[in-house]
Amino acid sequence: MFEEGAKLKILHGVDKVCDFSIGNPDMIPPQEFQRVLMEEAGRTEPRIHGYMPNAGFPHVREAVAAFASDEQKVDLTSQHVLMTCGAGGALNVALRAITNPGDEVLASAPCFVEYGFYCGNYGALLKLVPSTDNFDLDPKAFAEAITEKTAAVIINSPHNPTGRVYPEETLAELAQVLEAARKRTGRRIYLISDEPYRKIVYNGLKVPPVMALYRHSLVATSYSKDLSLPGERIGYLAVNPAADDSEKLIGALTLCNRILGYVNAPGLMQRIVARLQGASVDVGIYQAKRDNLKRIFDDAGFEYAEPQGTFYFWLKSPVADEREVVDALKKELILTVPGRGFAGPGWFRVSYCVDDAVIKRSAEGFRKVRKLFGEYC
């Protein structure tokens, strides 16, 4: 997608293309980031860019644990936190440590396209579970999908691509399903909560704490979205202190962080995020972008799931094969992503971490394309 967008921009001019294809934040990082970056970059002690323990600098893990304890409503110490190369690194480390070849991992469809690859790296298989009509996760469907091979469930809230934030009741119900399954099969199922968009929520919504609801839980996240740093690869994995053998698990995860070749999360960025716990880009700006797009989509006559968080709009295609709509939009130089890439056919994704001018410019194209396709079938 990255390359395709780049090509179109060269062909037609960067100011002609409306690229809604990638979740690559356009906002500059919060101001305090720049100050802290310059301070930390200015340090020249020996080994300041050297190896630290594979789990990360102790003081960084401590700062993260303090903040995450508040978010998750459990008492995390530095021992429960592993600094990682973003959430992608955190998820790979977790799956390498938790799964055996042949195991199954469940996720709610639609979902982030990479989960299947991440499982496949270690011989595990991603099994998709249908979501409810309004894209909430469906605990009953999970109950049906669980087998003795189920090693883990990955959830993602706020959700890419639907913008959905799962309510606490649903999560509590899922926790019950996982506990019941454990009693049935004797195997504990880890709940991996992938939450890089936790801070990108609208109207003061709170993302419920998974750790307070289920003890065999891990949180995988990054600073890519809330600090606009996706290219710097910094995030963390936290383990619920209440999990059985949590110490052993952290040991295994730390080993996996090392042997997967990450070795440790990038050191300079570790030191920076330690000092920016709780900092975030202005979410109000994303909310304004969402609202502007909402007006455009209402005006054009698109149906959609209104995002409660993230910077993704999930639009219903007026025809069964959403690729027809995506192709028609591309002719208008509007780049979006077909839903089938997320196991969500019949829908398509508009990523709005883009300049306001891009949103404004896209209005006509969306209107034109919507008109091409008659009523929703």
Next chain:
Amino acid sequence: MFEEGAKLKILHGVDKVCDFSIGNPDMIPPQEFQRVLMEEAGRTEPRIHGYMPNAGFPHVREAVAAFASDEQKVDLTSQHVLMTCGAGGALNVALRAITNPGDEVLASAPCFVEYGFYCGNYGALLKLVPSTDNFDLDPKAFAEAITEKTAAVIINSPHNPTGRVYPEETLAELAQVLEAARKRTGRRIYLISDEPYRKIVYNGLKVPPVMALYRHSLVATSYSKDLSLPGERIGYLAVNPAADDSEKLIGALTLCNRILGYVNAPGLMQRIVARLQGASVDVGIYQAKRDNLKRIFDDAGFEYAEPQGTFYFWLKSPVADEREVVDALKKELILTVPGRGFAGPGWFRVSYCVDDAVIKRSAEGFRKVRKLFGEYC
């Protein structure tokens, strides 16, 4: 090892412990690094910390390709270079792309302890091949070890832990062995050259270019040692342009870089190393440390392999089980690593990327411990 050293230092005082256990460079990065870091950190354009193509910034890949072409004596373009999270990341990406579960990968023993883990991540098996008496790699032994399951050979020169630099003749012979095996089994065997110590060589020695000698070759490396940046996780993987299907291979490697969760090498460090091609810490300082240790070991009566490069001394244990010597040294607060961790029992490793004072202080302990054990058996 990191944790054990830290504990001893707390117990006895940091100025009492001689920690030769870890390859964590103590030299500060070259001066131009600090200047370039501050300049690049000062940039605040939108998306300067954002995603770039998974293979890395195009201008960074171009700068690396130009310099590496000179080192490898082949014409690399940016298309042949993938920026990675250090050499550990590069090796994982290569093994994920090249091997199938059940495949075998060969390496010369002793070797870097992580290779076996790296292979195991993807269900491949590391098979060790004995080296010659002077720790050169032994092409004939490789010829005997190759089977239809052999997917790749990993070599490491300058070599951790022996400090050996493989001569061009040996590499050319290995290349012939691999070509002959291909004719026999029909399967091409990739030669992965792990060369993070390429610039850390003594007396003006040159490390021969693997790519000029064998076309199915990849170079995995990092800036950890020559720029003293191991905690920042920046390196690259280069593919020989002469390899069959090199374009397909680069595509697969780029995909693996993404799906292993690295996504891309840390962006800020990419931009920095692009401007520091050819820069290096002063190798003369490492050479002086080597020479000081050599005097200490000669004086104490240790036998060893004299390092031609790296910052590791490989010492022969006076008794069959080198752990006895390592334990005796630990009582003198000298930390070293038993060779069996590198599949080199009967030897032990002294990592000398440490302060000169540490080397000086260690003399008495080495002498004392050498005396404890009589003649070499």
